[in-house]
Amino acid sequence: xxxxxxxxxxxxxxxxxxxxxxxxxxxxxxxxxxxxxxxxxxxxxxxxxxxxxxxxxxxxxxxxxxxxxxxxxxxxxxxxxxxxxxxxxxxxxxxxxxxxxxxxxxxxxxxxxxxxxxxxxxxxxxxxxxxxxxxxxxxxxxxxxxxxxxxxxxxxxxxxxxxxxxxxxxxxxxxxxxxxxxxxxxxxxxxxxxxxxxxxxxxxxxxxxxxxxxxxxxxxxxxxxxxxxxxxxxxxxxxxxxxxxxxxxxxxxxxxxxxxxxxxxxxxxxxxxxxxxxxxxxxxxxxxxxxxxxxxxxxxxxxxxxxxxxxxxxxxxxxxxxxxxxxxxxxxxxxxxxxxxxxxxxxxxxxxxxxxxxxxxxxxxxxxxxxxxxxxxxxxxxxxxxxxxxxxxxxxxxxxxxxxxxxxxxxxxxxxxxxxxxxxxxxxxxxxxxxxxxxxxxxxxxxxxxxxxxxxxxxxxxxxxxxxxxxxxxxxxxxxxxxxxxxxxxxxxxxxxxxxxxx
Amino acid sequence: xxxxxxxxxxxxxxxxxxxxxxxxxxxxxxxxxxxxxxxxxxxxxxxxxxxxxxxxxxxxxxxxxxxxxxxxxxxxxxxxxxxxxxxxxxxxxxxxxxxxxxxxxxxxxxxxxxxxxxxxxxxxxxxxxxxxxxxxxxxxxxxxxxx
Numbered sequence: 253x254x255x256x257x258x259x260x261x262x263x264x265x266x267x268x269x270x271x272x273x274x275x276x277x278x279x280x281x282x283x284x285x286x287x288x289x290x291x292x293x294x295x296x297x298x299x300x301x302x303x304x305x306x307x308x309x310x311x312x313x314x315x316x317x318x319x320x321x322x323x324x325x326x327x328x329x330x331x332x333x334x335x336x337x338x339x340x341x342x343x344x345x346x347x348x349x350x351x352x353x354x355x356x357x358x359x360x361x362x363x364x365x366x367x368x369x370x371x372x373x374x375x376x377x378x379x380x381x382x383x384x385x386x387x388x389x390x391x392x393x394x395x396x397x398x399x400x401x402x403x404x405x406x407x408x409x410x411x412x413x414x415x416x417x418x419x420x421x422x423x424x425x426x427x428x429x430x431x432x433x434x435x436x437x438x439x440x441x442x443x444x445x446x447x448x449x450x451x452x453x454x455x456x457x458x459x460x461x462x463x464x465x466x467x468x469x470x471x472x473x474x475x476x477x478x479x480x481x482x483x484x485x486x487x488x489x490x491x492x493x494x495x496x497x498x499x500x501x502x503x504x505x506x507x508x509x510x511x512x513x514x515x516x517x518x519x520x521x522x523x524x525x526x527x528x529x530x531x532x533x534x535x536x537x538x539x540x541x542x543x544x545x546x547x548x549x550x551x552x553x554x555x556x557x558x559x560x561x562x563x564x565x566x567x568x569x570x571x572x573x574x575x576x577x578x579x580x581x582x583x584x585x586x587x588x589x590x591x592x593x594x595x596x597x598x599x600x601x602x603x604x605x606x607x608x609x610x611x612x613x614x615x616x617x618x619x620x621x622x623x624x625x626x627x628x629x630x631x632x633x634x635x636x637x638x639x640x641x642x643x644x645x646x647x648x649x650x651x652x653x654x655x656x657x658x659x660x661x662x663x664x665x666x667x668x669x670x671x672x673x674x675x676x677x678x679x680x681x682x683x684x685x686x687x688x689x690x691x692x693x694x695x696x697x698x699x700x701x702x703x704x705x706x707x708x709x710x711x712x713x714x715x716x717x718x719x720x721x722x723x724x725x726x727x728x729x730x731x732x733x734x735x736x737x738x739x740x741x742x743x744x745x746x747x748x749x750x751x752x753x754x755x
Numbered sequence: 756x757x758x759x760x761x762x763x764x765x766x767x768x769x770x771x772x773x774x775x776x777x778x779x780x781x782x783x784x785x786x787x788x789x790x791x792x793x794x795x796x797x798x799x800x801x802x803x804x805x806x807x808x809x810x811x812x813x814x815x816x817x818x819x820x821x822x823x824x825x826x827x828x829x830x831x832x833x834x835x836x837x838x839x840x841x842x843x844x845x846x847x848x849x850x851x852x853x854x855x856x857x858x859x860x861x862x863x864x865x866x867x868x869x870x871x872x873x874x875x876x877x878x879x880x881x882x883x884x885x886x887x888x889x890x891x892x893x894x895x896x897x898x899x900x901x902x
Contacts, residue, residue: 428771428800447796474832477825644877
C-alpha cells in the first residue's frame with residue numbers, strides 16, 4: 253500500500269508540535285478572514301504570503317500555514333453568508349440562498365453547524381481523493397512536453413474565461429493583461445529587456461505578489477470606502493448553538509454526492525470552487541424537486557454548496573500540484589506561494605520532494621479536524637469578530653498588506669505598483685472584468701511563452717508540432733469547447749440572485 | 756448608451772495596439788530561436804485587440820458608478836496610499852501608518868474620534884506585532900531621529 257506509506261511520511265512531517273501549532277494558527281486566521289465579508293481565501297492567503305516569507309519559515313512550514321489559512325477561509329466564508337446575507341467570498345454565494353432564510357427563521361445556529369459539518373465532509377473526502385488521484389495524474393504528467401504544456405495553459409485560460417465567467421471577451425482581455433504584464437522585464441532567451449521603458453525597477457519584471465495583493469486586497473479596500481462600510485450589520489440573532497443531529501443525518505447523501513461533484517469541478521483547470529458550489533446546489537435542487545422547497549431555508553440547501561465548495565477547494569489542488577496549473581483564484585495564489593519558495597509544481601515534485609507533497613496533504617487532513625472543532629463548538633467566537641467595524645478592520649488590512657510587501661522587497665516602487673494594481677482591480681471589478689485571469693496570466697505567462705518557444709525549437713519552427721500528439725489535440729479541443737460552451741448553456745448556468753431582506 | 760464598456764473597449768483596443776507596436780520595437784539579439792521575443796507579445800496584443808473590439812460592439816449593462824462624494828473619498832484614499840508608499844522609508848513606521856490608517860478609517864466611517872483611535876492603535880499595535888512577535892525588521896521612527 254503505497255498511499256499508506258506516503259501518508260505515514262506526510263504525518264511524520266506534519267505532526268511535529270511546531271507544524272501543528274502553525275496549522276492551528278492558520279485555521280484560526282483563515283476562518284476569521286473567510287468570515288469577514290469581502291475578504292475571501294484569495295485575499296487572506298495573498299496578504300499573508302509576504303509576511304510568512306519575511307518570517308523565514310521553511311517550505312513545509314509556510315505551506316502548512318498558508319494552506320491551513322486557505323481551508324480555514326473556505327470554512328469561514330459561510331458564516332457571513334448565513335448571518336449577514338453577504339457571501340464572505342465568491343464560492344460561499346450559493347450558501348446565502350438557503351442559509352440566510354434559515355437564519356431568519358431563527359435557525360442560524362443549526363445552519364452554521366450543518367454547513368460546518370458539510371464543509372468538513374467535503375474537504376476531508378476531497379483531501380483523501382487528492383491523495384489517491386494526484387500521484388497517478390503526476391505519472392501522466394510525465395508524458396507532457398512543451399507542446400502539451402502550452403495547450404494546457406491555454407485550456408486553463410479558456411475554461412476560466414468561458415465556464416467561469418459571464419463575458420468571454422472581458423475574461424480573455426483580463427488574461428491578456430496578465431500575460432502582457434508577465435512579458436515585462438528581461439527576456440531570458442535573448443537577454444534583452446522588454447517593456448521596461450528604461451526603468452530599472454522593472455528589469456526583474458513585476459513581482460506577482462505585488463499584483464496579487466494589489467488586485468485582491470487593496471481593491472477590496474476601495475470597495476469598502478465606496479460603500480462607506482454599509483450593510484455589514486448583523487441582521488439576525490444567534491441564539492444557543494446546539495447540534496441538529498437529525499438534519500445532519502438527513503443530509504448525509506447530499507453531502508456525499510456534493511463532495512464528489514465538487515471535487516470533480518475543482519479538478520477542472522480554471523473552474524474551481526464557485527462552479528463546485530453552483531453545480532451541487534442545482535443538482536440537489538433538481539433531485540429534491542418540488543417536495544422540499546429550496547430557497548426557503550432547508551438543511552440540504554445549506555449542506556450541498558458547502559460540501560461542494562470545500563470539496564472543490566481540495567480538487568483544485570490536484571491540477572495545481574501535478575501540473576502547475578491552478579483551478580481557481582486561491583490556488584493561483586498558492587501557486588505563487590510555491591513559486592516564491594522555489595518549488596516547481598509538476599510531476600517531478602512528487603518524485604523529488606515527497607516530504608513537501610505528503611506533508612501538505614497530511615496537514616490538510618489535520619487542518620480539517622482542527623477546523624471542525626473551531627467551527628462547531630467555537631462558532632460564537634467568530635461571530636463576534638464579524639462585529640468589528642470596517643472602519644478599524646479595513647485600514648488594518650491595508651497596513652498589513654503594505655508592510656508585508658515592504659518587508660519582503662524593501663522598495664517604495666513596489667508599494668506604488670501595488671496601489672496602482674488596487675485601482676486597476678477596482679475599475680476592473682466595477683466593469684465586471686474578472687481579476688483572477690490577470691493573476692493567472694502573470695503567474696503562467698513566462699512558462700507559457702517558454703514552452704511555446706521550446707516547442708518551436710524542438711520542431712525547428714514547424715507550428716503543426718503544437719497539435720502533434722493525442723494529448724495536445726485533446727487539450728486544444730477541450731480548451732475551445734470550454735471557451736465556447738457558455739454560448740450554448742448560458743441560460744442554464746444563470747445564477748439565482750441572493751435572497752432579499754424584504755421577504 | 757452603455758458608455759462604460761464602450762469606452763473601456765476603446766481604451767483596451769488602443770492599449771493593445773500600443774502593446775503590439777511596443778512588441779515590434781523589442782530589440783533582438785544574435786541568440787535567437789525560431790519564435791523570437793516578439794511573437795508571443797504580438798499574439799497577446801492580437802487577442803486583446805479583438806477583445807477590445809467585442810467589448811465596444813457588445814457592451815454589458817452600465818455598472819453602478821459611485822456618486823461624486825464617494826469618488827472624492829476614493830481619490831483621497833488612493834493619494835494617501837501613494838503618499839504612504841513614499842513616506843514609509845524616510846518617515847519610519849509609526850507616524851505614516853497612524854496618519855494613513857486614520858485617514859482611511861475616517862473615509863469609511865466618517866467619525867473623527869474613531870479615526871484617531873484607529874490610527875494610533877493600529878500603528879502601535881501592528882508595530883509591536885511585526886517587530887517583536889514576527890521579527891520583521893522595521894524602523895519605528897525616522898532613522899535620523901534614532902541616530
